Amino acid sequence: MKKILLYISCTLFTLINTSCSEDFLEETNPNTISAELYWSNLEESNANLTSVYGALLNNYLISVDFESWRSDIAYPKDRDNPYQNALPWYRKTYNNSVKDYEKSWDAMYQVIWRANQVIAGLNSMGQEFKEQDGWKEQMGQARFFRGLMHFYLNSNYNNGKVIIRDKIPVTITDFSKSVSSSQEVIEFYRKDLIYAYNNLPPTFEDKSRVTAGTAATILGKSYLYTEEYPLAKTYLLDVITNNDYKYKLLEGDDVSLLFTSAGDFNDESIFEINYSQDHQQQDGTFDEESFFNRFARYAAPTVAKGGSFMVPTAWLTYEYSAEELDSNDSRNYVSDGSGGVKLRNVSLRAAQMVAVVNDEQSEYYGTTANVLTSFAGTTFSYFKKLTNHDIVTSENNILETAWKSGKNLVLYRLADVYLMYAECQIKTGNITDALTYINKIRRRWGLVLLGPSDGSSYDFDEVVYTEESLMEHLMYKERPLELCNEGYAQRSIDLRRWGVLGQRFNSLANQEYYLDNYVTQAGTNRNKSLLQIGTSPDPTDATITINEFDEAAANYNSNLHDYLPLPISETLYNQGSLK
Template sequence: MKKNILQIISMIVLLVSIQSCSDSLEETNPNSVSTDVYWSTLTESNDNLTSVYGAMLNHFIWFFDVDAFTSDMAFPSDRRNPRGSYTPFYQQRFSNTNKELTQRWDALYQVVFRANQVIDGLNGMNADLKSQPEWTEQMAQARYFRGLAHFYLHSTYNEGKIIIRDFIPASSEEFSIATSSSEDVMVFFREDLKYAYDNLPASWEQKTRVSAGNAAFNLGKSYLYSSEYDKAIPYLKDVIENSEYGYRLLDGEDVNLLFTQAGDYNDESIFELNYSDKQQTEESQWDEESFNNRWGRYFGPQSGKIGGGNSWVIPSAWLTNEYLNETLDATDARNFVNDGSGGLKLRSVSLRCSQLIAVVNDEDKEYYLQPKANSFYGFGNTKFSNFKKYSNHDISTSEALVLGINWKSGKNVIVDRIADAYLMLAECILQDSGDVSAALNYINPIRKRWGIVQLEATDYNATTLMEHIMHKERPLELAVEGYSTRNIDLRRWGITKSRLEELAAQDWNLIEYVSLDGKKFPKSLIQPGISPDTSDNTITIKEYVDAANNYQDNLHAYWELPLSEVLNNQQSSN
């Protein structure tokens, strides 16, 4: 499956302009694609459609690192010496002069231009080709990605007032287009997504292609984002209940597949970025459409020969603490492990914690092919946890061994999965009808599959359950995942400023952990409160203080139009 799609993409790079840059260079003009499209067969158009999929591999679309820092998910490396290039985002000091705003803008519009090229070429075909099912399926895929890119842009920039591009500019005058209203943009991208929903198959033999389920997921999400809960519910129910899509929550022992190489394109995955550690391995890590990605370096732990990452993106204190304190279901046999003397003991942390982050007191989960995380990683220097989602901890002892350098990872990236649909549907039900029991029907299956105690309807009302979704279920399940998921959630709930202020007021301290084999790990385990030892400032942890002081809704809730767009497009401010 993976090999076939990658071979097609490798041929396409010879036919379309390929964007390549380092993190110190600006993006290539996404309008550099040819406007002369003459395709005489659906094979030719399908080859060019694959270039749209290739454009989605661009790191700058996703910015999992930047988005983690501008939300409440992560800290930029060592808390005593935060990584400088990330501090404008973590401290909420960024503006439209930061290159990242231009990089994401250009990367998403490159997807739009590629999709428009395919749409233009398909529309230019003869009636016989247009009558074939393959023509409709290709048009639906191209319109899906054009709609998705506009949806992402709308969710990120200028309060949704972005530029609608539905044709390939042939001149500088056609390139300079005024921004549209947020409402007009929503109408536009939903028309594309609805066309995709109506015309894509429910599934493909190869899951690398988008299906009607992808369109249903993003239509539902778009209506949730605009607080049109009644319109979101049917699409989200379709994603969950339509057996033709083949989606399901992984449960039982299958939860161990999530975010691992063995779990590529598992039944929970809705949309996945397809990378490889076997195809085109010589390609530069700075080629934004290469088959490798840089996330292993950013998220993997920094620890000599084992681990081999840089620990640039590490979980925030509050998030780590929430994972550590999930209540295990004592009736779930998976929560009991060998105690070393022939008996059983309760797991040290939840299955969700073990699968998604590494912590010093997780004595039961292998990490970088070592028996447990503290076998090789000391969790010192204020780095008391690590994200696992984007690292190669399941297949190698070091990020550097996967492709010979820790800048390159072949690990797939799950963008959308059905767990998000469950949580979005629970929220829509609460907001639409206030039915706590009905909402819990979509929250508790996620908790059950992780062996976490079920929530009882008698303990919540619509308000308190919504707060639980906002501060526990969504961030713990979807941490640093999807397209700017946490940032958009905080903004649409209207709580970004208050959330940062709440976190800035919290105190944390680090204590020593003694492993089951008697090894001591000083200042490695996070706990709430002020440390009684005031002589050591590396014990006390404070986060988000600058962010709480600096954050302003009008500057940071949405990204501004990039300065490059303002300067080069004379109509962009109209």
């Protein structure tokens, strides 16, 4: 059972994009409750802290949809009839007037606003409260979220130069604030995250709450982003080795729990946004304070009442399908229909992440993928991890509409930490340890391991990896296949910080794929459904020929697309933002 957030409505100032007089902003609002009256005990402050968690429910905050289209992860619907609202992201023609990312920007500052309210209220308490562990834990959570949002903004907007909001604005000067340098923002959010790391407990009974392990994960990611590898390794290794956090990779048959309802807050989970299908069901589809999200609608096939507005790109689909299975792992063997056994059609990892026509072993909306859908119209794969395919036969079975999903959104888990630590080891010349941590991930999925054989009973690819070749594998296979659609804008940020974003779009634009027919084990023919790599038998036939990223490669401009620009609302109404 999920821990359902008790959402406490609290009186907040509202940031609105209209001009205001200084006299108005300096007037006392009679509708607000003063901190001196409200913060009388830690139970009241904890209720307001819950409102910070509530602000995370806003679908625009993480924006899985447009951040996936913006990277190399997702294509907008059918190749012959794409989803028009997504094309600016996919084709790299968006600008600062696009409302989607403006809403994401606003959602982050809403979290910061609420966190600052909690911080101010806690600071107004007497010393007898400040000496209590509960006070420090609440302050640690509030400062974590303030730091996290500044980390997100710094990582993805305006070359890192964003507005530091360290208090609730009161005067016109507070509202009209200029951007800070990227380094100033980094120094600011790291102070918050370090405070959280030092003051949060290793676990909470309520698993939806952030802990010292969550803070260590973000600190490690932050230092990785700035290429400060020794510091990154310190925090990441703490997450991996500190038994007090109780993190561990799911292995064996437990891998089937990942991204399922039964797997909410599993041992591998470090932080996930806690949605619910049982709370505030009457809220509107686009009520960003509701306890449901719209991501299942975006990812599910139409036959399951989804819109399939975001589907895996060709390269991602192919790489999932091409993963080599360890012949010594018993989980990789299934019935051949004739009394014997054979290797699975696709890897355990692929089966958990995506639906493809030749995966005849994995359940998908109560049946198998190729029974549920014909994979027609140049849509040859679907994302699984954002849908409720494990508990219903249709997304309409969750609530009255497929637009309302209570599925948790997984942001960070231990596998990400392993791969970040492996990257640090590659960058500091320790290929052996890097292989160890990458292979921990691959072993739990029953995949062929990387590197020369070590005498164990696993299959290895027998390749002698260098720093360059192992980094290539990490960039284009291990991280995207393991972590697609997780975290905040991680794929775009990764490609940018590696300095390969434009090169990546060019490479994908030059890669050819085509669709072949597939006959199921039951003898059903699924025409033009199985993705193959290589030159199309008939390049003029758009129903089988798959070429992607041509427009992205042509339109990509480092100055325009490496970071999102400041939203037009910020530049219009915040007079100091461009100073």
